[in-house]
Amino acid sequence: MENRAILAGMNKTGEVTNITIEESMQELEELAKAAGVEVVATTTQNREAVRAATYLGKGKIEEIKSICESMEINLVIFNDELSGSQIRNLEEILEVDVIDRTSVILDIFARRAKTNEAKLQVELAQLKYLLPRLVGMGKKLSRLGAGIGTRGPGETKLESDRRHILKKIDLIKERLKDIKRVRSVQRTKREKSEIPIVALVGYTNSGKSTLMNTLLKKNEDCDLEKQVFAKDMPFATLEVSLRRVDLEENFSFILIDTVGFISKLPHYLVEAFKSTLEEVKYADLLVHVIDASNENYVMQKETTNKVLAELGAEDKRKIHVFNKIDKIEDVCEIPRDEQSINISAQVGTNIDALIDKIRKEIEGNVVETNLLIPHNEGGIISKLHEEAFVKETTYSEEGVLLKVKLKYLEYVKHKKYET
Ligand SMILES: Nc1nc2c(ncn2[C@@H]2O[C@H](COP(=O)(O)OP(=O)(O)OP(=O)(O)O)[C@@H](O)[C@H]2O)c(=O)[nH]1
Ligand SMILES: [Mg+2]
Structure with missing residues (x-):
């Protein structure tokens, strides 16, 4: 039988959150749909705290039960994580299946x-x-x-x-x-390939994969086979994809598309996907894609930053890309700073300006490091004196140890000498 569900949420009064209960329930509805469930009703209750036994209050549960009976509903989805005993108690009272937001997200991930x-x-x-x-x-x-x-x-x-x-x-x-x-073997190979790595990160459905495809179309030899899957649904992307982008004037980088984030992302998933998302940690630059046409974009941006912090990537260099501006009437409303840019990945608006920004970020990034140059490669030392700022030179048996400050692209070229 097709699942017909009622969504049930609790509005924790007295708690400051960056998302309203209506918005959160709307998001749960999107998730339920993506899991193949038909949503026929939604209900919420204001409470100061969770009721230990049944999560929501007695009266509310009775109300849900009668809605289930009158609307032939066979599934109740709660907007927060439930404990095992809450699930058991609720199923006993309601006499229909009970699941929580986390299991819906897990179900979508399992399908995709x-x-x-x-x-x-x-x-x-x-x-x-x-x-x-x-x-x-x-x-x-x-x-x-x-x-x-x-x-x-x-x-x-x-x-x-x-x-x-x-x-x-x-x-x-x-x-x-x-x-x-x-x-990690593949990563080492990439590091040796001397190309900077740029990772697309952001809330689910913000347009990361679409932007990747748009950037790939700018490739010198555009190969449509390399396009990635993009669709209007939560968690369209579950696997990390890597593509090489070769642009004009010898500007190349590796572009990484990643799994999107969502509010109340179950920590089991963050944990489980940590190894995949590790790619983000090794990136030289993060391009944080924000769906500026979404009413909740501020919350979505903050949620993404929170997950990035969990992954240990909060200090990475970052560009904020406000996407989908083709859908907005008053673009001026978006707060802007030097690290931000408005684009439309789908229409192609401002893509060249974004590429310019990526290039500037990468090229302008200065790195301080120690390089050990073997004696038989003396030519490199004089080149470094021309192109970088050599702070200190020490001679040793293995070679010449240089403490240098250099532009990121130069650094990438000399990474193999780093000690
Ligand atoms: N109008 C408009 N729609 C866009 C734009 N960019 C992306 N979209 C649409 O937004 C939806 C989601 O795009 P994706 O590229 O799959 O989003 P994503 O960030 O990769 O999402 P996940 O992989 O689920 O995390 C798709 O239906 C896109 O067509 C844009 O600039 N304008
Ligand atoms: Mg995607």
């Missing part, structure tokens, strides 16, 4: 994951979500296809399920480590 790595990452996140909820979720375990029994778990059964899941988590972690090893 294509590569082996993405599939493993999602499974890892699912198991971590499941582990503390085993008590409440006995009935549902079979659906997750994790090879766990379908009986409602008694105490012993619970214990063996838990052990089984823990074992599986370890196994997946091992396999992910292997994949990561391969990637």
